[in-house]
Amino acid sequence: MRLENAYVIGKREYMTRIKTKGFWIATVGLPLFMAAMAVGPALLIAKTQSRHRIAVVDAVGGGLGQEIVRALSPSATAATASRRGEGAVLFDVRLTAPAADAAAQRRELDQMVRDKQVDSWLWLGPAEIERNRFDYHAASTSNWITQNVLQHAVSEAVGRWRLRRAGYDAAKIDRLTRLLEIDTFGVGATGSRAEAGMGKFFVVFGLFLMLYMILIIHGTQIMQGVIEEKSSRVIEVITSAVAPTELMAGKLGGICLLALTQLGIWLATAVLLTTPGIIGAVATMPAGALPSIPAAVLANFLVLFLLGFFLFSTLYAMIGAAFNSVQEAQQVASIAIFFVVAPMIFFMPVINDPDSRLAVVTSMIPFFTPLVMTLRVAAKMPPTWQIVVAYLGCGATVALMIWLCSRVYRVGILMYGKKPTVQEIARWVRYS
């Protein structure tokens, strides 16, 4: 192995790929997409204030109408909205007394909706209240945020009205039945530390997604690169100056550095975004909700990244070397993709119970180790022996894959023409 040859090959792989639009679209696009998915909807809703004109017909009496007007007041709905993380809706309530001819009044209210004098109307009658229901009439009924706030406010108003009628002090009841907030603490080796459950979830999900994307993106690219070298016959010129093992080493090394560059950009973006003040400026987040990545998790993540990268890049390089076109290779490549996608199935169970038997066993299966162990390490640091066993198993598999790949590679890259059979590929491994 002449390192200078591998270096020239690796440099070419790195430099040509880092200059492509695709690399930057993936590198910049993914964090943007993730950020948009994570905070976008909440941000949009939180910043949206819609005004809703509503006519309320109180056919019950006894102050229920006033109770509802109070529950739909801006201060009351804003409090509910912020607690539920939803947008605020400003209600313009027009309290209406019931008319003698209920049917005529209903037709009249419908007409008001059609004439856009109001957006909707509510009917609260004794029968409806008895059945714990109320009618909502509107031109559009897909405004589930408004309906949510409305349902909440009317329930609360009716509840208070009932309590008052039963002779209780509503204000006192309010104080006694207040909803409690949850404060999450992560228990680590040195004690407990406040951390928001959702923040932690984002860290685990973020690391998992980064590794997942890198394995898929770069694995496929390696396969396509090798096939392109074969089909364009560049390989003939290159193998005359460079041994196949040097070519393979340079290629995987260069692309590994490229993936590390991408990972670095992503991690830096994540750190920057979670710095207090930046995310706080765009979305009002309670203190402690900001996730952080402990150094031990990061160190393990880098090891898992390297194991995962070489596990799958050798697999893909081998597939590329064995076949003559992307179409031919696709079938086999989909088997490789299975190993990357399968840990997705374990995502929720593992993150919910990182020490479950499922989590421990799947994290020890070499082709699943990188992704599943990332979940476990990020969610709750597993016992050291489990980490060591998983790394040794995965490392041994990587060594085996590199050996296999170099043998298939050196024969395969000069084999054009027909699609090889499994037996032929096995022969390449034996004889090369």
Add this chain to the structure above:
Amino acid sequence: MAPTTPTLELRDVRKTYGDFVAVAGISLAVEPGWICGLLGPNGAGKTTTIRMIMDIIAPDAGEVWLFGRPRRPADLRRIGYLPEERGLYRKMTVLDQLLFLGELRGLKRREALPRIEQWLERVELAAWSRKKVEELSKGMQQKIQLIGTVLHEPDLLILDEPFSGLDPLNQGLFKDLLMDYRRKGRTILFSTHGMEQAEKLCDHIGLISHGRLVLAGELREIKRRLGGNSFRLVATGDLARIANVPGVAHAIPRDGRGEPGGAAGAVAAGGGGATGGASSAAATRGVDGGGVLGGADGSAPIKLLLEPGASGPEVLRHLVTFLDVREFRSEEPDLEEIFIQAVRNAA
């Protein structure tokens, strides 16, 4: 043999694929300053031999010596290799591509850049250096491949079928380059199945048939040695009988200009997998076809190759018994005839 150290030496190199013997033991020495043509029909083992020289495939037996010692990986950097199946990275720019090819052969970036510039100017592609290879025409890509082969100024050029698929302009460019290299005293080995190209360019040849070297040496010397056996005949009459005349090995019809016409087809057809006997039959059949060859006067020339040791006057005495002979004279054999004869002798 000259006292100089051969630039390239093959010592009984063999390669077998399963039951198929691709190269059945070839020994060949190429000395500095030679332009050596490795000749033979498609499938004779030329590309396999070259790939073994370049360490792309390993021989089953035998040794490759380069620059006077058993081949070492670093020696390959002193070779400029143009494979028969050649290509470029489509998405790379011309400049990056050439830099990469130069660096692969150990050139530093600052050495490579001015050379690339010079070369691109010489082939009139300077304006294209920042363009991607896929934007170039096929002819332009061939020029880039050529530059990539010689950029590191190799001591030995190995070109596998360099003229196949070239447009006439690039053929001229490639020939100029070979002549340049010869003037500088560097060594060239190239393979071809086109005998005309080889005849014009080579000073030495190695003829390969069925994985064996059937003839090797200096072209002029070979021609002189075999010259006494080749005759030009213009005659009318029962031409089919020529092949039966004692001492006649081959009778090859020629077109009026003296260029190999039908015989080229005969060699190519027989060459793919034929023994000497088969090519002989194919060559002779061309004459069997009719009593009169060429125009109405039946005066198209025929090339006669005699058996070793046969005498020209003796053959002529037989010919005049059944032909109206207008011309019969000794002639220098061309490569095609030499090849046919060599294959036949080997068989």
